Amino acid sequence: MSGLAYYLLYLAGLGHLGFGPAGYEVSVVSNPLIHAFRQVGPFQWEPIALVVVGQVELLVAPLNMLLGAVLASLVGLNLAVSVVAWRGPAACRLGPGAGAVSGLPGLLSGVACCGPTILLVVGVQASAGLLSLFQWLLPLTVVTLFGTLLWVGSRVETP
DSSP states (O other): HHHHHHHHHHHHHHHOOEEEEEEEEEEEEESSHHTTEEEEETTTEOOOOOEEEEEEEEEEHHHHHHHHHHHHHHHHHHHHHHHHHHHTTTTTTTTTHHHHHHHHHHHHHHHHHHHHHHHHHHTTTOOHHHHHHHHHHHHHHHHHHEEEEEEEEEEEOOO
């Protein structure tokens, strides 16, 4: 459930999932394969279709959706392992705080996709160096989520 929630928030953070006037529509760009691989930013690709069902609008960008699904899976798995570590830290040979700490890397991906927007909203004038940092947060997130999953998961002892 947490993975699905993260996935929906990820798509909404990219601006690919939102609400609009009620209706039903499916629009696809011409040459969708060409547009599907066109990057519009670091780790963001161009949408190839618009799907409107009721008031829900979804911009379909297959690579963004795949990346979001991978991140959501890692966040969900980390949360599941974190709950096990929190409920029984002795069974995991970890301290009681390790479960909470293992889920923190998932926050980096939210900063990676929404960080520049947040800077604009709060009015902070960011240098090019700070903005270039955001492109490294997503790969760092994947590595840390995978690393904490392996680290905490390898320490869980099954009965």
